[in-house]
Amino acid sequence: MAATPMNQLSALVNNMFATGLLDEQFQQLQMLQDASAPDFVSEVVTLFCDDGERIIGELTKLLEKSSVDFDRVDAFVHQLKGSSASVGAQKVKNTCIQFREFCQQKSRDGCLKTLDSVRTEFYDLRSKFQTLLQLERQIQGFYPK
Amino acid sequence: MASCKGLGGEGSAPAPHVLAVDDSSVDRAVLASILRSSQFRVTAVDSGKRALELLGSEPNVSMIITDYWMPEMTGYELLKKVKESSRLKEIPVVIMSSENVPTRINRCLEEGAEDFLLKPVRPSDVSRLCSRVLR
Numbered sequence: 001m002a003a004t005p006m007n008q009l010s011a012l013v014n015n016m017f018a019t020g021l022l023d024e025q026f027q028q029l030q031m032l033q034d035a036s037a038p039d040f041v042s043e044v045v046t047l048f049c050d051d052g053e054r055i056i057g058e059l060t061k062l063l064e065k066s067s068v069d070f071d072r073v074d075a076f077v078h079q080l081k082g083s084s085a086s087v088g089a090q091k092v093k094n095t096c097i098q099f100r101e102f103c104q105q106k107s108r109d110g111c112l113k114t115l116d117s118v119r120t121e122f123y124d125l126r127s128k129f130q131t132l133l134q135l136e137r138q139i140q141g142f143y144p145k
Numbered sequence: 146m147a148s149c150k151g152l153g154g155e156g157s158a159p160a161p162h163v164l165a166v167d168d169s170s171v172d173r174a175v176l177a178s179i180l181r182s183s184q185f186r187v188t189a190v191d192s193g194k195r196a197l198e199l200l201g202s203e204p205n206v207s208m209i210i211t212d213y214w215m216p217e218m219t220g221y222e223l224l225k226k227v228k229e230s231s232r233l234k235e236i237p238v239v240i241m242s243s244e245n246v247p248t249r250i251n252r253c254l255e256e257g258a259e260d261f262l263l264k265p266v267r268p269s270d271v272s273r274l275c276s277r278v279l280r
């Protein structure tokens with residue numbers, strides 16, 4: 001199969017579903033994109049990436065403190081869990097669920113380890129989202145609306 | 146795509162105006178898109194305080210759909226303020242939450258919420274709201 005942008009996009013998205021990075025909520029977002037909202041997926045993905053970066057920064061700062069405010073950590077993780085669920089970011093969402101358990105246990109070590117996992121998964125997802133959006137832009141360039 | 150058939154469109158009444166309240170920019174964008182694709186007119190705000198400001202100036206809100214967990218004013222607190230107001234109490238309020246907590250759900254329903262949706266909200270949830278809340 002020729003490596004056209006459309007085929008590359010399809011292969012990338014299929015891979016993201018197959019590896020559990022995305023779940024069917026992402027398909028719901030794709031279905032909401034139409035002529036009246038042609039950039040909807042791109043806009044939501046961008047909001048998610050900006051939001052996720054901000055939250056991970058806040059979590060890093062909170063967990064660096066000598067006395068950790070686990071309630072505040074939990075509140076930020078709850079936010080990230082919510083936005084992950086809304087865009088279909090399944091892996092990040094599931095790690096946030098584990099993260100909240102460590103918050104309930106007030107386990108700093110558990111929170112730090114899980115923050116590392118969230119960070120890795122989030123940046124992996126963000127990188128793939130960036131590729132996805134680049135391919136979409138290329139496709140729109142070939143087939144302008 | 147789910148839609149509120151018979152609402153809005155040519156020759157009929159204007160589309161119902163829904164006030165969406167959520168502190169998450171991602172959830173606001175998704176919810177607004179789902180509501181617009183179901184032919185609602187949507188105003189999305191990021192807090193209960195802004196919701197009350199808008200309700201004070203906008204006379205024709207057909208439904209409020211609000212997240213439960215928000216800083217400063219929860220969706221439950223917003224629901225209570227709406228139901229305590231003689232001017233606003235008839236507006237249906239729907240609460241959303243990512244957590245399925247029966248005591249929370251019951252508390253909201255007892256306070257007068259029309260429905261309680263689990264996040265992430267889907268077009269089929271909105272379709273159900275059309276038939277129950279806005280008929």
